[in-house]
Amino acid sequence: MQLEAKDVGFRYGDGPWLFQRVNVMLEPGEIVGITGPSGRGKTTFCRILAGFESPVEGTVHVNGAPLPKSGYHPVQMVLQHPEKATNPRWKMHKVLNEGYQPDKELLDLLGIEQEWLTRWPHELSGGELQRFCVARALGPNTRFLIADEMTTMLDANTQAQIWHAIMSIAKQREMGILVVTHESKLMQRLCHRVIDFNEFD
Incomplete structure (x- = not known):
């Protein structure tokens, strides 16, 4: 199964192009950095791959077919700010x-404690919330994970635990990962290849 963006371009209205001809x-099982x-x-661009936005031009396909309009999406995205991705009116067990x-194996791997499940989002730290967002994204039908500055705001220990869990699961499932980050050391450690977005203008 492949995730392919072909000649994708996006702009708001008649404004300047954010990017064009992205392939x-x-x-x-591949880990690609952007x-x-x-x-x-x-x-x-990541939101387009995950189905949250539609490209102005070009196409996105999973295994040769257009992205699904309903059901569990095979491309899941984890954002930099977990508080923006969780409903503040839901307790964490409902969010999850x-x-x-x-x-339980996945929760343990991500360091999610059982007592956190009955808490509200505001009662957790950013690192604790992000663990839930990652767990929610790693459903059995996820084939590709997009990590958009996912661990930038977290301490080194939390970063290491989250990435260890993701890499372990990705290896087991042959899951592809797209990593967006400004951290060059993380790119070097994780990615098989890196794409410079400056090329697409």
Whole structure:
């Protein structure tokens, strides 16, 4: 199963193009990094891959077929700010079970404690919240994970634990990962290849 963006371009209305002619292929089990300055449209491109935005031009396919309009999406995205991705009116067990019900093995791997399940989002730290967002994204039907500055705001220990869990699961499932980050050391450690978003203008 492949995730392919072909000649993808995006702009708001009649404004300038954020990017054009983006061609990216992500294979199962492959880890690809995306780098480039802020404001170049990296997050918008990720949102297109995850089905949150539609491209102005070009196409996105998973295994040769258009992205699904309903059901569990095979491309899941984890954002930099977990508080923006969680409903403040839901306790964490409901947040976690929004798409599927993760097993205890995954929760343990991510360091999610059982007592956190009955808390509200505001009662958790950013690192604790992000663990839930990652767990929610790692459903059994996830084939590709997009990590958009996912651990930038977290301490080194939390970063290491989250990435260890993701890499372990990705290896087991042959899951492709797209990593967006400004951290060059993280790119070097994780990625098989890196795409410079400055190329797409």
